[in-house]
Amino acid sequence: MAPLLQLSGLQKRFGEVRIADGLDLELEQGAAVGIVGPNGAGKTSLFGLISGDLRPDGGDVRLDGRAVNRLDAASRCRLGLGRTYQVPRPFEGLTVFENVLLAAQQGAGTRGRESHAVALSSLDRTRLSPDANRPAGSLGLLARKRLELARALATRPRLLLLDEVAGGLTDPEVRELVEIVRAANAEGMTVLWIEHVVRALVATVSRLVCLAGGTFVADGPPQEVLESDAVRAIYLGSTVAVAT
Amino acid sequence: MPAGTLAAPPAPTAPAATGGWLVRRGSRLPAWLLAVLALGCLAVLAALPALVSQADTQLLVNFFVLLVMSVMWNLLAGYAGMVSIGQQAFIGLGAYGVLVLAMNGVPTIASIPLAALVAAVISLPVSLVVFRLRGGYFAIATWVVSDTAMLVISSVSAIGGGTGHAVPGLASLSPRAFGRVTYYAAFVVVVLAVGGAYALLRSRLGLVLAAVRDDEIGARSAGARVLRARRVVFVVAALGCGAAGALLAVSQLQVQATAVFSVQWSAEMIFVTLIGGIGTMEGPILGTIVFYLLQQNLANEGAWYLIIFGTLAVAIAIWAPKGIWGTLERRLGLSLFPLTHRVGPVAGTSRPPRSPGRPTPHVERGPGAGARSGP
């Protein structure tokens, strides 16, 4: 069986900044993989390349064996790719329920009562049900991040891309989030999760990759990757850079 | 519900009920009140020709024509983010459609929907061209398309060239019967335009438009096919403006290219939509009413009439950028054409779930409760 997500030779640069310098990655169906890397390494941009917001300069993105380079973000979503945004993008004039309903109708292709059920179910999973009727514009940052997750879940993705959904959460909230993501993964959803809150990642993923300088400098079981020389050097490097 | 799909919700138990929650569309006004209001309006409008003078009937037809145009422009600019200043292209095509059909023996009234359809069909290839452009360039392109259509049509001498042509067919009717026929034709078109626009906004496509208006990138990544939604709106607006143009041809019994393809139509539909409230269903309706009231009361004031319109437009742009209805709506929190979904408990009657602050960690009953406790 083809891997659910396959990146091969992915290239992207913004001027002098190399975001992806021949990236290769394969995600098996049902995997849960974390991405770490220094600020500005290009993790969010990598999600843009996968989801179709950004066009690569070269290389391929394959979803379930199918090259999706020429497909726009909406088509990729309809093929089963759900994502959250690091900087949330709620539909501020719509209610929380309607935000999620749009995803259920467009991303998951449901209609009528079935779409209501999908939307309500993803609000329930993300504990947003009490806010269903609030305008999304009135939500605080944490609730907006939950809404990102709820919206992505409502597209009923096979591959879920999470971009720093744990940032700023308290310990109990992190545990709750981990539980939500693990439950989704246990049902067969493949997860690719960018996170600086490493304890959330370690509790969820079985594989960790580290992106730096446009390449994956480490790839393996979470503990090994975190203790690897490459990753230590990068995080040490960035600390030194900040200190000076 | 297909088994095995991810996050499959439990089967709904009651009609329109989903796992303990009920989803309704509505505003603060109860649905029966809105229905009574709508039926009341329809009844009054249907009875008007028997109550008012011949001249007023003609005036009402013109009112309906502008109303249809502004409802369409509001769909385009207020909901789909496409500021067109070339809708007169489809007004002209609708008008000439009626002329050509009538000249070929099609009953004049039957030619109205056909002419509107012609305008809609032509708008599809037009969209392929103008959709390549955005913002101001898109606006200019629509105007260019309209002027091109005008130049092409006024070069055809069989339909009157530049001087225009009379519409055959209805001229033999008595003035009274003619007034009635045109009034009811316009009335039907208005009902279809307003009803159709409302139905479109309540549909899944309407939700896509609303989401795109707030965040296009977010909408795309949630699966919304933005281009397709815009194209549907563009074609619907062409259909509506085509019908409006067809009504013009029928009610004036005369079609002349520079008149029907005049950019003045765009100016008027934009003006009434902006003063009424762009991006609301009520706005263009209210704006058209205000426009006609002002016009009737100022018609004798000569140039003052234009000065007052201009001042009003500027004042609204500065102090009430959401227009009259947009401002009212925010104050009063009511809507005559509710689009919002309300989620409430099935058994309960009134209170929708609502929390004062942050989300509470637990919900007693929710739709997903069964999803995780499956076998």
Ligand SMILES: Nc1ncnc2c1ncn2[C@@H]1O[C@H](COP(=O)(O)OP(=O)(O)OP(=O)(O)O)[C@@H](O)[C@H]1O
């Ligand atoms: N559209 C763009 N045009 C130009 N440069 C960009 C664009 N998007 C991102 N960048 C640059 O690319 C680099 C990588 O940004 P990106 O947001 O992908 O990093 P990141 O790894 O997600 O960082 P963080 O951990 O802070 O979220 C940054 O230097 C950023 O300024």
Ligand SMILES: [Mg+2]
């Ligand atoms: Mg980032």
